Amino acid sequence: MAILNFDANSVAPSAPLDALPAGTYECCIVESGMFPTKSGNGSFLKLTFEVVSGEFAGRKLWARLNLDNPSKTAVEIARAELSAICHAVNVLAPRDSEELHNLPLLVTVKVRTLDDGSSSNDIKGYAAVKRAPAPADAKPAPAAPGAAPWARYRRRAASTAKRWWRGSGGSCRNRSTAPYASSRNSTRPTSGGGISTTSSSASRTRSPSPVSTMTTPRSPNCTPTSASPSLPTASPTSKSAPPETTIDAELAAQDAARRAKREARWARIRKVRNYLRTLDDPELRKVAYFLGKGFSDEAVAAAMRMNVAAVQEAKNRLRQGLVEAGAGPEA
Secondary structure, three states, X not given: OXXXXXXXXXXXXOOOOOOOOOEEEEEEEEEXXXXXXXXXXXXXXXXXXXXXXXXXXXXXXXXXXXXXXXXXXXXXXXXXXXXXXXXXHOOOOOOOHHHHEOOOEEEEEEEEEOOOOOEEEEEEEEEOOOOOOOOOOOOOXXXXXXXXXXXXXXXXXHHHHHHHHHHOOOOOOOXXXXXXXXXXXOOEEOOOOOEEOOOOOOOOOOOOOHHHHOOOOEOOOOOEOOXXXXXXXXXXXXXXXXXXXXXXXXXXXXXXXXXXXXXXXXXXXXXXXXXXXXXXXXXXXXXXXXXXXXXXXXXXXXXXXXXXXXXXXHHHHHHHHHHHOXXXXXX
16 A cells, blocks of 8 residues: 555646647657667667647657668668658767757658557658748848957057147157157267267257267277277077967877877777677677667566576676777776
8 A cells, every 4th residue: 555645636637648630840859769679689769759849849759760670671761761860950970869869850740540549640751940041131240340359459559649749749850759759769879989868859969978079099000999888789589489389289199199099999899899709609699789789787688588687697798708808998
């Protein structure tokens, strides 16, 4: 006996659901999985579709694809139906059925009457969802003025030049207040070999510097000697490696690591295949086949009509054999 503590007066009773009317519905795949057939000699892919728009949103449809079946005709029909689904959702090379989930597609449904008089739905086709194209005369919105990264520097330069022009009274002769005056009025050698720090804004009649009025000493061979000290020369600085070289090295290292990982994975796959080819026990080969399809222990036990403990023992034998062949997790 089970204690429910349930009040049916507070919950509306569920009504039986009739089959969907024949037509085309926008759906998404919400569930998928591989299940063994009742005979145990194959498996099928079960897909659950959910209507996502319209009056019947939330209703579900089901499809079974016999991808592994002794009948070649059934396999060809299932593969063609799966290809139609892949083209409808634009996933042409899925590695797992979950890659087809939550992608819209159009499902064509028809109504079939059963022997007991009830009706059921059958899926007859799949198509891609066609969205309304954007109007041809639509133009992209113009970029905001000054949106370019370099625009603020142009505005700053123009503002600086305008302030200098106003401060100089609108004359180009007063160059001492120009934005580049600091570089023009730097130290310069004079005619006498001295160093003058006078600004260009001074009078053009330059007063002689004390160094220029001194008598230049002469050598015995009447060759004038320089009395001014030599100007310092900039020592070359060492350049660091450009950032592009560092980025290229990092990308090359990442590519090499990915390549090594991929090669190791394929080497392990080859070892697994070679080990499975050497199996002599047909029951162990069948267990390995179902496990490779992603079946659970209970599903394998049901398909092979054996208990779960026997399936787990077979898994342990397979795992031990893979380790000895160098293809196990410890390899």
